Amino acid sequence: DVKVTQSSRYLVKRTGEKVFLECVQDMDHENMFWYRQDPGLGLRLIYFSYDVKMKEKGDIPEGYSVSREKKERFSLILESASTNQTSMYLCASSQALYNEQFFGPGTRLTVL
Amino acid sequence: AQSVTQLDSQVPVFEEAPVELRCNYSSSVSVYLFWYVQYPNQGLQLLLKYLSGSTLVKGINGFEAEFNKSQTSFHLRKPSVHISDTAEYFCAFYGQNFVFGPGTRLSVLP
Secondary structure, eight states: OOOEEESOSEEEEOTTOOEEEEEEESSOOSEEEEEEEETTTEEEEEEEEEETTEEEEOSOOTTEEEEEEETTEEEEEESSOOGGGOEEEEEEEESSTTSOOEEOOOEEEEEO | OOEEEOSOSEEEEETTOOEEEOOEEEOSSOOEEEEEEEOTTSOEEEEEEEOSSOSEEEOGGGOEEEEETTTTEEEEEESSOOGGGOEEEEEEEESSSEEEOOOEEEEEEO
8 A cells, every 4th residue: 555654643832943844755656745735725746756856836935845865755944833733734745746635644733 | 817717605505406506717729627625624625627629527426527618617506415415616727827716615414
């Protein structure tokens, strides 16, 4: 069974902390994505990566950075967490950019 | 600009009734279309997709969707819903990049 896993289901952090969200896929997919999901706004793309060490900004990259050192792993970094980054974060992967994306279970991040 | 509109943010329906969730898109290029479902506290999973060929697409759990190019629509239908279909449904497409709609929350009532 194909799988995308995320390091935490729930996370609580304080304002100003550095936060790492990890995502791993076992499908040998080229592309990986980070989204945030907020009520009424659907999914908004933060960053995506089409190859190891390659990244592209999505619609809302401000306040975030990413790292892809290995094909199967894609990390989202909040350099200095703020309360407006409280959200559900979803990781996804796909073989080609136009192919269906496979999603992880999500990480619900609360920043206090 | 590319965009997806899901006209209904919430759709309540009684069990065993039919349902249609509406999706319209805007794109200047040809698109691939998708419907995803998200059950509570879970990630998204693919219901169905249209890449080419027949405009009527059948997916999992008895859902189907029809691609209408002239109306730029990709509405999702099910002839008889179950309580277990209660979830949020997202329409998405790939044209120049992947775009998701805001979602429709389907509530199936007993």
